[in-house]
């Protein structure tokens with residue numbers, strides 16, 4: 594039987610946006626980095642993600658530390674994208690129009706008012722708009738709109754383009770990507786020794802001083818038990834891609850739906866949030882609900898082509914916060930559990946992981962996201978409660 598053997602300085606498990614961002618920063622330090630993915634690069638949650646970079650619109654979790662991390666990540670986005678676009682000669686579709694949070698009836702308005710209070714408390718800038726101000730910004734909104742909010746600092750990016758740019762940029766700074774390689778950290782004397790697993794018919798044995806686990810919703814299968822407990826679950830999201838004439842420029846959200854316009858005529862409509870494990874089915878009910886809520890907000894969507902339906906799995910930890918940093922095993926770092934925010938948090942995750950791997954202390958921003966916060970896995974006692 595053949596085998597893939599070798600060595601590198603850092604092995605990254607997971608070639609989604611988060612894993613690639615970590616790999617790109619680490620390779621930029623001059624380290625030899627190899628990324629492994631069980632499928633194609635960017636074929637998991639990154640492929641389905643809408644790409645909203647929206648600390649204000651996504652503030653409903655009311656978590657001050659998460660908002661601080663998101664704001665810091667979004668601050669870094671323009672420079673990061675410019676660098677990636679320059680290095681890869683690939684566009685990432687970064688757009689700066691902001692988000693409109695649209696109320697179509699009174700209960701929407703109550704929900705949006707509640708979000709506005711959270712935003713104010715967390716220091717996130719939004720402006721209340723009247724019905725006429727909403728329609729002046731987006732003439733294709735439903736005439737039923739009764740008001741809402743403008744989040745001027747929200748941004749968006751095309752995660753599929755970003756994934757391509759990251760892969761190209763990573764390879765141009767010396768990194769490599771091995772797809773269809775299902776690997777987990779290998780341990781020796783209690784510390785990381787590299788990764789091992791399978792790539793098709795081949796065994797994989799690659800030595801590495803450091804392993805970064807960024808496997809999204811699949812991180813659990815590569816997570817060594819001795820690294821501590823990782824209470825991770827997939828949260829299924831069904832999402833649609835429509836295509837046709839551009840109807841909106843801003844990201845448009847109601848409490849039921851978000852609509853994300855791309856410059857190439859795609860309109861992303863998302864997303865469900867389902868606790869269904871890794872159920873890959875696209876369901877008629879979800880498609881119907883997404884289209885109905887999209888049509889209620891922007892009636893012109895009825896004329897667009899339904900180009901694609903998709904299912905993604907958000908990696909969510911028990912507290913729905915990410916795990917970024919060293920684990921209970923020397924040399925093993927986690928960059929997972931980003932839940933709804935993988936694309937938004939990718940630059941800050943990559944930069945801070947690189948800082949820590951280089952020997953820096955855990956940055957204060959990351960203290961609440963310590964991968965060791967869940968303690969050790971529960972040990973079966975044999976006592977029936």
Ligand code: GLY
Nearest residue numbers: 830863864933934
């Ligand atoms: N970030 C949006 C979502 O997960 O649906």
